[in-house]
Amino acid sequence: MSEVVLELDGVVKRFADNEVLRGVSLKLHRHEVACLIGASGSGKSTLLRCANLLETIDGGSISLFGQPLGDKRIDPDLVRRHIGMVFQSFNLFPHLSVIDNILLGPVYALKRKRADAYDEALALLDRIGLRDRADEYPERLSGGQQQRVAIVRSLAMQPSLLLLDEVTSALDPTLVGEVLDLLTDLAHNGTTMLIATHEMNFARDVAQQIVFLEKGVLVEQGTPDQIFNHPREVATRKFLERVR
Amino acid sequence: MKLKTDVDSSDATPNLFAPRRRRLFVGKRGIAASSLSTAIVFGLIVSVLFVTPGGATVRYAFFNPHEMWVAWIGNPRIGLLAIRDGIFTNVWMFLVSEVLVLSLGISIAWIRFSQSPVFLPFRLLATLYTDILRGVPTLLVVMIVGYGLPTLNFGFLSHQSPAVYGVIALTLNYSAYVSEVIRAGIFSVPHGQLLAARSLGLTQTSTMRRVILPQAIRTVIPPLLNDFISLQKDTALVSILGAIEVTRAAQIFSATVFNESGLTVAALFFLALTIPMTRYTDRLMARDRARRLASS
Ligand SMILES: Nc1ncnc2c1ncn2[C@@H]1O[C@H](COP(=O)(O)OP(=O)(O)OP(=O)(O)O)[C@@H](O)[C@H]1O
Ligand SMILES: [Mg+2]
Numbered sequence: 001m002s003e004v005v006l007e008l009d010g011v012v013k014r015f016a017d018n019e020v021l022r023g024v025s026l027k028l029h030r031h032e033v034a035c036l037i038g039a040s041g042s043g044k045s046t047l048l049r050c051a052n053l054l055e056t057i058d059g060g061s062i063s064l065f066g067q068p069l070g071d072k073r074i075d076p077d078l079v080r081r082h083i084g085m086v087f088q089s090f091n092l093f094p095h096l097s098v099i100d101n102i103l104l105g106p107v108y109a110l111k112r113k114r115a116d117a118y119d120e121a122l123a124l125l126d127r128i129g130l131r132d133r134a135d136e137y138p139e140r141l142s143g144g145q146q147q148r149v150a151i152v153r154s155l156a157m158q159p160s161l162l163l164l165d166e167v168t169s170a171l172d173p174t175l176v177g178e179v180l181d182l183l184t185d186l187a188h189n190g191t192t193m194l195i196a197t198h199e200m201n202f203a204r205d206v207a208q209q210i211v212f213l214e215k216g217v218l219v220e221q222g223t224p225d226q227i228f229n230h231p232r233e234v235a236t237r238k239f240l241e242r243v244r
Numbered sequence: 245m246k247l248k249t250d251v252d253s254s255d256a257t258p259n260l261f262a263p264r265r266r267r268l269f270v271g272k273r274g275i276a277a278s279s280l281s282t283a284i285v286f287g288l289i290v291s292v293l294f295v296t297p298g299g300a301t302v303r304y305a306f307f308n309p310h311e312m313w314v315a316w317i318g319n320p321r322i323g324l325l326a327i328r329d330g331i332f333t334n335v336w337m338f339l340v341s342e343v344l345v346l347s348l349g350i351s352i353a354w355i356r357f358s359q360s361p362v363f364l365p366f367r368l369l370a371t372l373y374t375d376i377l378r379g380v381p382t383l384l385v386v387m388i389v390g391y392g393l394p395t396l397n398f399g400f401l402s403h404q405s406p407a408v409y410g411v412i413a414l415t416l417n418y419s420a421y422v423s424e425v426i427r428a429g430i431f432s433v434p435h436g437q438l439l440a441a442r443s444l445g446l447t448q449t450s451t452m453r454r455v456i457l458p459q460a461i462r463t464v465i466p467p468l469l470n471d472f473i474s475l476q477k478d479t480a481l482v483s484i485l486g487a488i489e490v491t492r493a494a495q496i497f498s499a500t501v502f503n504e505s506g507l508t509v510a511a512l513f514f515l516a517l518t519i520p521m522t523r524y525t526d527r528l529m530a531r532d533r534a535r536r537l538a539s540s
Contacts, residue, residue: 052443081445091440095458105444108454150440157444 002030005065005161005192006051012059013046013216020046022216023060028161028209031190035203038213039239044196047213048163051194052085065160081109084154084162088169090146092138098125098149099134105157117156124152128182144175148182155186162186164195200243204228212236308505315497315506324500325493327509333489334479334517337411341479342472344415349422350461353430354452356423370423377420382413383481389413390485407489410482418475425467429460466532469525473518480514490514 006028013021020043028034036044049055051062053069053076062069069079093101099121106117125131128148130141138146147167154162164183168176180202187193187206197203203210203224210227212220212235220233231237261267269277293299293307318326355363355370377385390409394402433456441451461468483492490510497506 054439054442077442077445077447079445080443083443085439085443087436087440089436091434091436093437093440093455093459095462104441104454105446108450109445109447153444 002032003065004028005030005032006194007063007066008047008051008060009062010060011047011050011057011062013043013050013055014058020216021050021057024213024216024218025060026209026211026218026221028192028194030160030192032209033187033191033193033195033207034209034211035207036194036196036211036213037198037200037203037239039242041215042213043216044213045165048085048165048194048196052083052163053079054085077109081105081157082160084157084159086147086150086154086162086164086167088166090138090143090150090170092146092150092153094138097135097137098130098141101138101149102153102156105153110157121156124156125149128152142175143171144178147171147175147179151179151182151186155191160192162191162193164193164197166196166198168197168199198243200228200240212239214239305504306508308503311501311503311505312509314501315494315509318493322500325488325496327490327493327497327506327513330488330490330493331513333407333487334476334513337407337414337479337482337487337489338472338476341411341414341418341475344411345418345422345471345475346468348415348419349426350457352419352423353426354457356427357430357452359448374420374423377417378424380417382417382478383484385417386410386413386481386484389416390482406485406487407482409485410479410487413482414475414478417478418471421471422468425464425471426457426460428467429462429464430456432463433459466525466529469521469528473521473525476517476521477514480510 004027006026008024008026010023010025011021012019012023024043024047026034036047038044046055050057057070064079064082067074092098093104096104099118102121102124103114103117106112106121107114122131122134125134128145128151130145130149133141133145138149141149147170151162151164151167167183168179171179176199180199183193183195183202184206195203195207205224207224209221210224211218212227212233214235220227220231220236226232227236228240231240293303296302314324316327318324318329352370352374355366356374358367386409389412390406393404393409393412396402437455437459438451441455442448446454479489480491483489483495486492490513494506494510498504
């Protein structure tokens with residue numbers, strides 16, 4: 001098996017006395033796609049944020065390429081430059097044009113020359129068919145287009161790992177397909193991804209690993225076939241019955 | 245028994261025409277009606293100067309065209325300063341103050357948002373600063389700075405012109421207000437913007453500079469312009485330190501000639517200064533509102 005990119009070991013996260021993650025452990029290898037499924041409030045978003053150091057953890061450990069992120073010498077900004085994150089609500093920067101949204105990270109975080117990064121940014125836009133919208137502002141794009149821009153904005157950092165938090169949940173049903181197609185395309189190209197999603201068919205098609213969370217506990221994990229066709233746990237079966 | 249329902253079940257066709265008295269104000273008649281009411285209201289206000297017992301005196305003392313002209317161009321023979329010569333002082337005072345206020349205001353807001361433990365004393369100072377300077381009347385700040393700094397007898401700080409002390413005082417006072425306005429703007433930027441910027445690996449400083457502040461300042465431009473309008477007017481307060489600016493020249497004129505028309509000229513000068521800005525601010529706010537309505 002190839003190199004382990006992300007490893008969570010017994011991660012605990014509390015908000016006041018609400019324990020949101022209760023000892024979650026998982027491993028994600030290079031070129032692997034894992035989907036996090038679970039009911040609303042089960043801790044999917046929290047897990048992704050912890051992996052990105054947007055939240056501090058209260059127990060256990062998280063490591064990226066074998067380096068424990070809890071170590072005091074770790075620079076969180078450096079960590080985040082290797083991890084892309086895409087949100088449910090796009091969070092494009094409304095005061096910047098589409099191309100400047102994409103260039104912000106490479107230019108101001110990686111300190112690359114704008115001119116050097118520019119062609120790559122255009123190529124990324126080309127890939128999602130929005131090259132001719134480069135100079136427009138995000139509010140002029142449809143939700144699906146905005147979310148695809150948000151995804152390539154993360155890709156412009158050439159991350160080793162992409163975290164996606166319910167990226168189609170805020171979209172009109174007719175626009176979900178174009179975003180999932182882009183993700184499927186990324187998966188086939190070997191992008192390492194950890195995806196929180198409610199799209200079960202998509203998860204089945206694209207993931208090598210399905211992780212089922214309930215109330216902060218990792219109840220069951222396995223291949224899509226194991227989880228969707230032969231779930232061992234009652235909780236998993238019940239959840240799948242409800243969403244189908 | 246017949247029940248009364250919300251739905252009109254009778255077969256009568258409803259009448260959709262406005263009653264006759266409301267139809268008076270439609271179309272061309274509407275324009276006529278608004279012109280007439282404007283003329284009446286403004287006419288009533290001006291007529292106060294003609295019907296009151298002291299009206300004639302006030303007209304002579306405040307609105308004498310000849311005296312107004314003399315106040316404007318001055319009269320060197322009897323040692324009268326020209327109001328028009330004071331204009332430059334007011335204008336440079338507010339221009340320099342506005343630049344300083346904006347930079348200091350942004351810095352203070354930024355410091356108050358910083359999280360580094362090293363900045364703790366600065367955060368405390370910044371909070372104290374805004375609390376104190378928002379609470380003290382501008383006139384007092386002008387006097388404290390204008391009389392205090394020279395008394396310090398501390399190098400070049402104590403040997404400046406009254407206008408320079410005025411700029412210092414106005415900057416101190418208004419940067420406290422402006423930093424609060426900018427802080428409100430920063431609070432109004434959605435949290436997701438911060439998350440997205442930090443996820444790209446931007447440092448806290450870059451996030452503030454490239455993502456949060458540009459959006460924050462854009463949303464607070466109208467209240468910011470309001471503070472600037474107020475600052476432009478408050479350059480008049482520096483007259484108390486003896487700076488020869490518009491208000492001071494007008495005061496000297498009325499004290500010498502015993503006619504207040506100079507004050508009217510000074511008032512007109514401030515109006516000429518601030519009205520374009522107030523109109524512009526209103527336009528910006530209207531545009532902002534239209535945009536928000538369009539996007540919702
Ligand atoms: N910043 C916070 N402060 C306090 N509680 C929080 C915070 N963020 C999340 N929580 C709580 O943590 C729990 C898990 O939330 P989380 O957003 O991770 O769930 P989720 O699985 O992503 O749900 P959804 O499918 O609705 O997005 C919830 O009970 C939520 O109320
Ligand atoms: Mg969530």
